[in-house]
Structure formats: C-alpha cells, structure tokens
Amino acid sequence: MKKLVRQVVFYSSLIAIWALLAKLRIWPPYLFPPPWGVAQALRDGFADHSFWIGIAVTMKRMLIGYSLSVGLGLILGLAVSSSKFLEETLGGLLVSLQSLPSICWIPLAVLWFGLSEKAILFVVLMGSLLSVTIAMEDGRKQMPKIYGMAGRNLGASGFRLFWSVLLPASLPFIVNGMKQGWAFAWRSLIQAEMIFLSLGLGQLLMMGRDLSDMSQVLAVMILIIILGYLVDGLIFRTMERRLQEKYGLSPA
Amino acid sequence: MSASPQNIVSPARPLPHRGRFNTFHAKPPLPASTFAAAPAEAVIPKVALDEICLSYKTTSGERLLALDRINLEVKPGEFLCIVGPSGCGKSTLLHLIAGLHPQTSGNVLVDGQPVQGPGTDRILIFQELGLFPWLTVGGNVEFGMKMKNLPKAEREEKVQHYLRLVHLSKFRGSYIHQLSGGMRQRVALARALAAEPDVLLMDEPFAALDAQTRDLLHDELERIWAETGCTIIFVTHNVREAARLGDRVVLLTFRPGRVKQEFNVNLPRPRHMEHPDVTRNARNILDCLREEINKSLEVEYNDEKAR
Numbered sequence A: 001m002k003k004l005v006r007q008v009v010f011y012s013s014l015i016a017i018w019a020l021l022a023k024l025r026i027w028p029p030y031l032f033p034p035p036w037g038v039a040q041a042l043r044d045g046f047a048d049h050s051f052w053i054g055i056a057v058t059m060k061r062m063l064i065g066y067s068l069s070v071g072l073g074l075i076l077g078l079a080v081s082s083s084k085f086l087e088e089t090l091g092g093l094l095v096s097l098q099s100l101p102s103i104c105w106i107p108l109a110v111l112w113f114g115l116s117e118k119a120i121l122f123v124v125l126m127g128s129l130l131s132v133t134i135a136m137e138d139g140r141k142q143m144p145k146i147y148g149m150a151g152r153n154l155g156a157s158g159f160r161l162f163w164s165v166l167l168p169a170s171l172p173f174i175v176n177g178m179k180q181g182w183a184f185a186w187r188s189l190i191q192a193e194m195i196f197l198s199l200g201l202g203q204l205l206m207m208g209r210d211l212s213d214m215s216q217v218l219a220v221m222i223l224i225i226i227l228g229y230l231v232d233g234l235i236f237r238t239m240e241r242r243l244q245e246k247y248g249l250s251p252a
Numbered sequence B: 001m002s003a004s005p006q007n008i009v010s011p012a013r014p015l016p017h018r019g020r021f022n023t024f025h026a027k028p029p030l031p032a033s034t035f036a037a038a039p040a041e042a043v044i045p046k047v048a049l050d051e052i053c054l055s056y057k058t059t060s061g062e063r064l065l066a067l068d069r070i071n072l073e074v075k076p077g078e079f080l081c082i083v084g085p086s087g088c089g090k091s092t093l094l095h096l097i098a099g100l101h102p103q104t105s106g107n108v109l110v111d112g113q114p115v116q117g118p119g120t121d122r123i124l125i126f127q128e129l130g131l132f133p134w135l136t137v138g139g140n141v142e143f144g145m146k147m148k149n150l151p152k153a154e155r156e157e158k159v160q161h162y163l164r165l166v167h168l169s170k171f172r173g174s175y176i177h178q179l180s181g182g183m184r185q186r187v188a189l190a191r192a193l194a195a196e197p198d199v200l201l202m203d204e205p206f207a208a209l210d211a212q213t214r215d216l217l218h219d220e221l222e223r224i225w226a227e228t229g230c231t232i233i234f235v236t237h238n239v240r241e242a243a244r245l246g247d248r249v250v251l252l253t254f255r256p257g258r259v260k261q262e263f264n265v266n267l268p269r270p271r272h273m274e275h276p277d278v279t280r281n282a283r284n285i286l287d288c289l290r291e292e293i294n295k296s297l298e299v300e301y302n303d304e305k306a307r
Helices: A002-024 A035-047 A050-082 A084-098 A102-113 A117-142 A145-153 A158-169 A171-196 A200-210 A214-246 B090-098 B137-147 B152-165 B181-194 B211-228 B239-245 B276-306
Strands: B023-027 B047-057 B063-074 B079-083 B105-110 B122-125 B199-203 B231-236 B248-252 B259-266
Touching (some): A035 A050, A035 A214, A050 A200, A084 A117, A102 A117, A117 A171, A158 A171, A158 B137, A171 A214, A200 A214, B047 B090, B063 B090, B063 B259, B079 B239, B090 B199, B122 B181, B137 B181, B181 B211, B239 B248, B248 B276, B259 B276
Parallel strands (some): B079 B231, B122 B199, B199 B231
Antiparallel strands (some): B047 B105, B248 B259
C-alpha cells in the first residue's frame, strides 16, 4: 500500500511539474504542450477511432510476427542446443547477427517484399527471432542436467522425456526468452511502422510529426509505453514470478 | 559368473531382522580365480559388477582412471554400503549400475543379464535428489508410474500407499520448494519406491541433513527395506552410517577406485547408531579408510602446491 502511495505521489508531482513548466510558457505550446493538451489529443484520437485502429493494426502485426518468431525461435534454439555441429556453426552466426539492430533489416525487407505487410512482419521476425533462439539455447544449457538423468532413471525416454521433463525443466528460461523476444519485437515493429507509414501506432506518431502536432506525438508515445508495459510488465513479469515461485528459484 | 565368496560367515541371503550373529568379519578381496562356484549357494546375484573399469579424459587432455577392475556381487535383498574417500568414484559406480553412463570396460549384470541402459528395475536416488519442482509431491511420486503407463486408478492407489509409507500423505499437493530437507529426502524415496524397483541405488542421500533427521530417516529406511524386500546399494562417506545400515560394507580406494576391503556386518536389526557394536565396527572401517583419506588429502595438497 505504501508503495502505491509513493507511486501516486511521484507521478502526480511529475505531471504537476510538467503543467507548471507549460504554464510558464518557457517554450511555445506547439513544442511543449500542457498535460491537458495531451489528454485532449488522447480523447480525440480515441473518439475518431484513429487510435483504436492504430492499436488494432499494431497488435495484429505484433501477434503474427511474434508468434512466428517464438515458434521458429524455439525450434531453432532447440536444434542449436542439441547438436554440437549446429552450435559451433549456426550458433555463432546467430550471436553475431544479433548485434545488428533490427532497423537495419528494413532496406533489405523493402527490396525483397516492397512496402508491404510482409516486409513489416519480416522486420519484426528478424528483430525478435534471434533473441528467442539464443534464450532458448541458453535455457537448455543452463538447465540442471540432473532433471534429464532423473527422468531417464524413472523410465522416460524420447519424446516423453522431452515433453514431461526437459521442456518443463527449461520453462523458466523459455519464458525469459519469450519476454526478451517480445521486447525486441515491440521495438522493431514500431520502428518499422514509422518508416512504412501503413496505419499502426508508428504511423500515428509520424503523422503527429508531419502535422507539427506535439500533443498527438506525446499521446501516441504514452500509448506505446502503456501497451508495452501492460504486456511486458504485467503479463510476462507475472508469469515469470509465478514460475520462479513454483520452481523455488526465488523466495516465495 | 562365480557365486558368493566361501569365507563369508553370514548366510547367503541375509534377510531383514534375521542377522543373529554378533560377529564382524573383515576380509581382503580375493582374486577372481579363488571365487569357487559353490552349488549350494548358486543364487544368481541381483547385481554383479564384472571387471568394471572407467576412465575419462580430463580437461588437460590426459586420461584418468576412475574405477579400476571392480568386482562385486550383491545378493538379492542385501543392503550393501559402499564407502570411500571423496573422489574414489563411488557415485560414478551407481550411475553405471543405473545405466545412466557407460563403463569403459567390463559388465554390469542384473539378474545375470548385462545392463544396456536405464531401466526402472534399478532406481537411483541422486545426491541432489533431482525432484521435479514443476510437479507437486504427488506428481513426483506418480511420475515413474506414468512413464510405465499404469492406469489412473492404480497410480492413485500407489501414490497414496507410498506417501503413507514415508509419512507425507498430508503434503501431497505441496511443491518441492515448500518442503524441508528431510521431507524432500522422503519424497525422493517415495518417488523411487513407487517405480517398484528391485534395486534401490542411493547416492549419499542423507549427507546434507542434520543428525536428528538423519537418524530418523535411517530408521525409516531400514523399516521400508524390510517391508519391500528390495536390494539396496547405498553410497556414503560416513562410516558410521554404513555400519548402522549395511549387511555388508565395501571400502573403495582413492583414485583409481578399487575394492580395498569388504566387511560383513552381522548385527541384529533394527540397529542404533550409538550401539557399541555399531560404533566399534565403524571404528574398524574408519581405520582402514583413513589411509585412503590421507592419500586423497595428499593429492589435494600437492595439486595446490603445483598451482
């Protein structure tokens, strides 16, 4: 409860300082809008459905791109972690590719797929696939060997060993990888949308810039933060905490 | 295959609660040729180790011999303890018997048949237990039976039975991290027993427990062994524990692991850790073990100097 009070106090003073600075008119309002201006922009955006459409389009892309990268990443990570040959060859390539910011894939995506939905999905995929793969591979390696041995000892083998022992044993690592993958996918998608100008939150952000509408820019930025936080901070972190408690990885 | 050595005073199959001989015999291992086949004792050993060798490559590239020509026979229903200094390969030996790791040469025979891999006739309780944290206590106990595809009703009945056996019925729905060390031990025991193995392999299972809990678990283990009649191979570095529990105690040498000596412990059961006979036996074993411990310490000190 105390924590909540502190947070409320912190955020209200932040907004108060913002309002004060806006009131003082140190910068012109079109560059530094007051909080109520941004609130108005949020209300307008939702009222004319443009924000709803933006959110829907962005989330749909996110779901498709992210599911693809998680599915592929889990398979790739599993393959890399279970074969010495793949680990030494493909594994090294994946790590080096991860140093490439996902926005660097945009020129390639445009040339291959044109200014299309496919190109956006490609960028999202490349942005998060690698981190999911690497997290999955790490997870399989960090997973205590004892679980596999105990499983074999108790008569599990082949697919059942994988399904009932190896998979649940590496679940905390998999969830961590999925969380990382989500963060990367989210960033890549917004970046791609800002360049492709094809609906979505990224485009709304750029539209605000083109119209010199700072209130809209800030409103969309707040939307992106809230959406990102809702998924990352609430869904994934809760999942992670529950798992850690259950697995005894943290004091329950 | 040879039968049991002749000069062991104990009967071929020491049954629980039947040891009436307050005698204690130590004997050095005999060369294989003197193990004469005796028709009267032609019981097929439950587990037989036949010239087991194990060597592996260290990180520096040299080959290290961990186990050197181990010959050992364990009678059905016997409680065998293996003691030795740390690093003598006693845990590795259990992994070989469990079929989790291949030996370099030699054979592990169970009921006269060579071991090809893991099998639920031999269940190993690991030193770190390896209980599954994502399953409840009940789920852990049920695991082996699920892998065997036993019908649900039967699994249910057995989970209840084995949890009762280790006095954990109330904790069926708990997760592993919610339990104390001694309770986790008992879950591991129940999980192993529920697979209904012929041979129970235990790798220093009580090493991390406080003395009171350990004494309690010794009593429980002895009782459960008597009830199930299974064969137990119990690895420990604690000679008193070995003297308390074993029908026979085998002493391994330090690097490479060889059978140094065997002790028959013919004390009546249930035994008690503080009983003078147990203490005296433990001292005898310790005298023999001390030499090996010194060797292992010497190697450790020299390693340090070399650095």
